[in-house]
Amino acid sequence: MHPRVWTSYAQTHCRTKGESREDQRQAEFLFQPVERHAHIIHLAATTIVFALAQSRAAKIESQHWITKAIQRLRSMEHNFVMERPAINGVWMADQRGMRRICRTSVEQCLQPSGRTVKKKRFDMRVARRHAIQITLPAASVMLSAMDVVAFTRQLVDIESITGNESEVGDFLYRELSRANWQAKKLPVEGDRQNIYATPSQQPQPAIVFSTHMDTVPPFIPSSEDATCVYGRGSCDAKGIIAAQIAAAEQLRQQGINTGVLFLVGEERDSLGARVANEHSPGSRFLINGEPTENRIAIASKGALRVEITAKGRMAHSAYPELGESAIDKLLEALRRLRAMKLPINDEIGPTTFNIGTIQGGRAPNVIPDHARAELLYRLVGPSQSLRQQISEAVGELAHVEFSLEIPFVRLRTVDSVPAMIAAFTTDIPALSNWGEPLLIGPGSIQVAHTEGEYIEKKQLTDAVELYCAIVTKLIA
Numbered sequence: 341m342h343p344r345v346w347t348s349y350a351q352t353h354c355r356t357k358g359e360s361r362e363d364q365r366q367a368e369f370l371f372q373p374v375e376r377h378a379h380i381i382h383l384a385a386t387t388i389v390f391a392l393a394q395s396r397a398a399k400i401e402s403q404h405w406i407t408k409a410i411q412r413l414r415s416m417e418h419n420f421v422m423e424r425p426a427i428n429g430v431w432m433a434d435q436r437g438m439r440r441i442c443r444t445s446v447e448q449c450l451q452p453s454g455r456t457v458k459k460k461r462f463d464m465r466v467a468r469r470h471a472i473q474i475t476l477p478a479a480s481v482m483l484s485a486m487d488v489v490a491f492t493r494q495l496v497d498i499e500s501i502t503g504n505e506s507e508v509g510d511f512l513y514r515e516l517s518r519a520n521w522q523a524k525k526l527p528v529e530g531d532r533q534n535i536y537a538t539p540s541q542q543p544q545p546a547i548v549f550s551t552h553m554d555t556v557p558p559f560i561p562s563s564e565d566a567t568c569v570y571g572r573g574s575c576d577a578k579g580i581i582a583a584q585i586a587a588a589e590q591l592r593q594q595g596i597n598t599g600v601l602f603l604v605g606e607e608r609d610s611l612g613a614r615v616a617n618e619h620s621p622g623s624r625f626l627i628n629g630e631p632t633e634n635r636i637a638i639a640s641k642g643a644l645r646v647e648i649t650a651k652g653r654m655a656h657s658a659y660p661e662l663g664e665s666a667i668d669k670l671l672e673a674l675r676r677l678r679a680m681k682l683p684i685n686d687e688i689g690p691t692t693f694n695i696g697t698i699q700g701g702r703a704p705n706v707i708p709d710h711a712r713a714e715l716l717y718r719l720v721g722p723s724q725s726l727r728q729q730i731s732e733a734v735g736e737l738a739h740v741e742f743s744l745e746i747p748f749v750r751l752r753t754v755d756s757v758p759a760m761i762a763a764f765t766t767d768i769p770a771l772s773n774w775g776e777p778l779l780i781g782p783g784s785i786q787v788a789h790t791e792g793e794y795i796e797k798k799q800l801t802d803a804v805e806l807y808c809a810i811v812t813k814l815i816a
């Protein structure tokens with residue numbers, strides 16, 4: 341038999357100690373036995389605030405969780421009551437998750453008295469005899485009860501445009517360490533560092549989650565409504581960081597050890613990934629997160645950057661026959677490239693390309709001696725023959741330089757998870773030493789990098805379950 345909550349007196353009959361101190365994990369409650377084994381317990385604010393205080397002392401102190409004007413109890417679940425002020429006060433806590441943990445603790449600790457107390461008036465002496473102590477789980481209270489939505493917002497609110505990732509890295513390092521993860525800062529360049537964390541009992545997990553901490557500019561602070569979280573990085577990729585941590589924590593509690601790797605520089609040159617690749621712990625699988633709307637990518641398209649530079653000879657534009665137009669040559673080269681048939685992969689789709697920039701010329705009355713264009717091809721296979729075709733098409737008209745290639749990658753899929761093709765590039769090619777890659781994450785790439793970037797809350801919470809399910813399948 342478990343005690344039930346009798347809500348009518350609940351607000352008056354509690355006493356706690358140590359609830360905002362990080363070094364104390366015990367909270368003491370008084371409860372009042374009432375009729376038929378029902379006991380009054382006021383756990384709401386106390387327990388939640390206590391747990392939260394372990395990781396967020398500063399914020400908790402500003403919350404007046406004991407309020408004289410306690411509103412009516414709003415929700416009751418088994419023997420655990422949440423009341424409105426507590427709910428308001430713990431906006432950052434996942435109430436369901438917290439309730440789950442607290443209920444387990446309470447059920448273990450409460451010894452029902454079996455007494456029947458008839459009188460309804462609260463009797464302090466009776467209550468004292470029934471004082472109980474609840475010991476909250478020592479580690480990871482915060483992460484296991486973590487609200488991925490609130491955690492996403494916290495991450496979004498730390499600006500981390502590429503090059504400026506150190507603060508968000510420090511934050512993640514702190515949060516993970518505090519939850520008893522073995523967190524490490526892996527220096528990349530200056531004060532920029534990757535964050536890598538593993539459960540302390542397993543420093544070399546077979547499966548590692550990864551994504552990036554940096555965002556594109558400009559910084560946009562977080563906001564939310566009933567269905568979405570908004571702000572820079574909400575979907576690319578801070579919501580993913582939150583979902584991966586929540587999943588890794590959930591798995592750890594089931595005895596399944598995974599690592600988390602958060603990288604700098606993905607949006608520019610994958611520098612963080614390239615440095616991390618030299619320090620692989622030898623994992624078998626890498627679950628990389630980018631916004632794929634929770635579908636698993638069967639491949640990620642590659643990228644080939646091409647610079648076409650044409651040279652000419654200046655002359656007075658009244659006498660074009662005396663000069664040689666670099667722009668004319670470049671235009672002809674581009675015309676040929678646009679007419680070129682690009683490779684198609686039956687499963688993945690076509691290679692696409694974009695002429696991203698064109699520069700050239702000096703003045704309307706000067707035959708241009710210089711012109712240049714930058715192109716980006718999205719690859720659906722090896723680039724060898726495409727490179728050759730491009731060079732042949734341009735011929736003598738201009739100089740062709742292949743300035744960057746991120747290869748096309750085929751990825752591991754998981755049965756029963758809907759699939760997609762990632763047209764964008766990721767850190768995956770640069771993380772070749774971290775095991776066989778998978779790519780999946782909440783959020784849509786179509787809103788990434790936009791002014792209205794957002795992530796659906798449902799996708800965030802679904803992603804946690806999905807990540808856990810994928811890990812379970814991979815180790816099966």
Ligand SMILES: [Zn+2]
Binds near residue numbers: 552576577606630631
């Ligand atoms: Zn991204």
